[in-house]
Amino acid sequence: MIVKEEHRNLGIGGIIIDYLIDYAKQLGYQEIALGVDTDNLNAKHLYEKKGFINVLFIGEDEYGEYVKLLMKI
Structure with missing residues (x-):
């Protein structure tokens, strides 16, 4: 997910994450x-605040280092 810089810090990312979590719950995902x-760091902080705290994988691709986070719902 990418929120353009001029639209950041308005809660848009949190709204999208909340929606996706609720939708996954409705579909029966755990x-x-x-x-x-x-x-x-800003995105990582948001995701951790929303409950994505379990690290599944740390890797690197052509865009740089990334981490895959898991949330139990």
């Missing part, structure tokens, strides 16, 4: 995962 660049 967990949800996402990936985030390790240097994207």
